[in-house]
Amino acid sequence: MATTCASAGHDHHDVYAAQCPCREVLDLLANKWSALAIGAMEEGPQRFGALQRRLEGVSPKVLTSTLRRLEEMGFVDRTIYPAVPLHVEYALTDLGRSVAQPLGQLRLWVENHIDEID
Template identity: 45%
Template sequence: MQDGTFHSPGHSEETWTRGDVFASQCPTRQLLDRIADKWSTLILVALGRGPIRFNELKRRIEGVSQKMLSQTLKSLERDGLVSRTVVATVPVTVTYAVTPLGRGLIASMQAMIDWAETQMLQVAQAQADYDGRISAP
């Protein structure tokens, strides 16, 4: 059994407790690594607007490659944040949607997005100040 896990009497599944997020094997850190990257964030926000097909999602997220989009969707699906629905049509229709678990994450992300949108001028000013100090002789 890994550190940070224990068996509950009468339950066969492992229950996670809070671990040391600074430790590389911490389950919380591993999940944060997956959901905090730019592609996961953008995909979840895009899917938060409603179910969407792969190619439309690729068009909506500027700069994402087909390979990266596919890999990220698979990871998000594995984590239970995104669902994938296949309809037997010609050609096959595949639609992605946010799960209830994913909706909870999007709500948390929205606070971060709101902060970024309201603080961008201050961040830009701090960057300009920093760049000015670094480039000054």
């Protein structure tokens, strides 16, 4: 993601620029399942089943896809423990923890203002 999407003489990333790689990250983080999964993992490493129970309404397919994208972009670590049955845990990386706070503020804002929204 080191590509620069400078615009109008700026040498920084510009999420408003059509080809900016920031858009892919924003798309992932603005997704409700990503925001909820990151919030659930703030409590510590989580197994897939625990995440699925916590994120009521998410299908296994969507949760798998969300966790894979979060892992690919460096927000989540996936650890496999040799056991029978296989034990897999998902945990936030430093990058994931750094975005958890602003996403948490957004979730809190939504909960506090939902009654004002038509």
